Amino acid sequence: GYYVRIAPPDSAEAGSPKDGYVPIKNRPPGDTNRPAEQIVSPDALALVRFGLRAADDPRMTDTVKVIDAQLRCDLPQGPLWYRYNGDGYGEHEDGAPFDGTGQGRPWPLLAGERAHYELAAGRREKAASLLAALEGSAGPGGLLPEQVWDGADMPERELLHGRPSGSAMPLVWAHSEHIKLLRSLRDGAVFDMPPQGVKRYIEAKTVSPxxxxxxxxxxxxxxxxxxxxxxxxxxxxxxxxxxxxxxxxxxxxxxxxxxxxxxxxxxxxxxxxxxxxxxxxxxxxxxxxxxxxxxxxxxxxxxxxxxx
Incomplete structure (x- = not known):
């Protein structure tokens, strides 16, 4: 199995939660609800980063396979990831600005989050390559954007393949992730992983009764x-x-x-x-x-x- 982004509440009067629907914002009217089992997100990687799951836990490795199949976008600077499938927060397909609806684009900071997962899994070289993808997404002044353009070049809209889109720039969240990744690569381990979670859930394998x-x-x-x-x-x-x-x-x-x-x-x-x-x-x-x-x-x- 794999982790979905959001599961509806389990209910005795309903079918299985995986068969339920979740609303997605920034979608056109009438196209907001999607099957919960089809919506995945790199958010699940936080379970490893916070020490709640081991990087090689089958639930995590299966989830990573689904994330890559659904959300990975290979660009000239390297792979980046979308927030979740069905995301409507980004420019329209024709490059028109986001106006309440649109199409989500790849987020450079998610390469940083994935790099931390790879580091937790012991794959330092892969984490370092994702640092390069993150840094390669910066604009001319070195500022990191929220999203990059994943379509063909549209110079008339100042949208170039793999370059910053019309989203926020700088995204301080992305710069923070960049700094944390530099520190983690220097340490050879995820520096902000809480040791309490590792001890309780990975080493002691504590589960609820x-x-x-x-x-x-x-x-x-x-x-x-x-x-x-x-x-x-x-x-x-x-x-x-x-x-x-x-x-x-x-x-x-x-x-x-x-x-x-x-x-x-x-x-x-x-x-x-x-x-x-x-x-x-x-x-x-x-x-x-x-x-x-x-x-x-x-x-x-x-x-x-x-x-x-």
């Missing part, structure tokens, strides 16, 4: 061995059963420091295919939810269990 159900994230399955955590915005009694209401249990929510009311349902021992059914009593209103929700126990989680 929970799967979380919320009203805006009504999951349908919970892996075997996981505890189902119910998160609510108000105090409640969770009334639940694992045998179609032949017997039932009540769990009171507990408020955490963030004002979220939690109830952990100990269903980790349920056989695969078992159904947990639950509803809510709201003591503040003195009312029942009057709707039953259900979650099915699925396969064993492929990740290591969180140490208890």
């Amino acid at each position: 929970f799967r979380t159900w919320r009203f805006n994230n009504k999951i349908r399955t919970v892996p075997a061995g996981k505890t189902l955590r119910v998160e609510l915005l108000a105090p409640a009694t969770v009334h639940w059963s694992t045998d179609n209401w032949a017997t039932a249990h009540d769990s009171q929510t507990v408020e955490n420091d963030f004002g979220i009311h939690l109830a952990d349902l100990a269903v980790s021992g349920l056989p695969k295919g078992s159904t947990l059914t639950f509803t809510f009593f709201w003591p503040g209103a003195g009312d029942w939810e009057n709707v039953d929700f259900s979650v099915i126990s699925g396969d064993q989680d492929s990740q290591q269990t969180f140490p208890r």
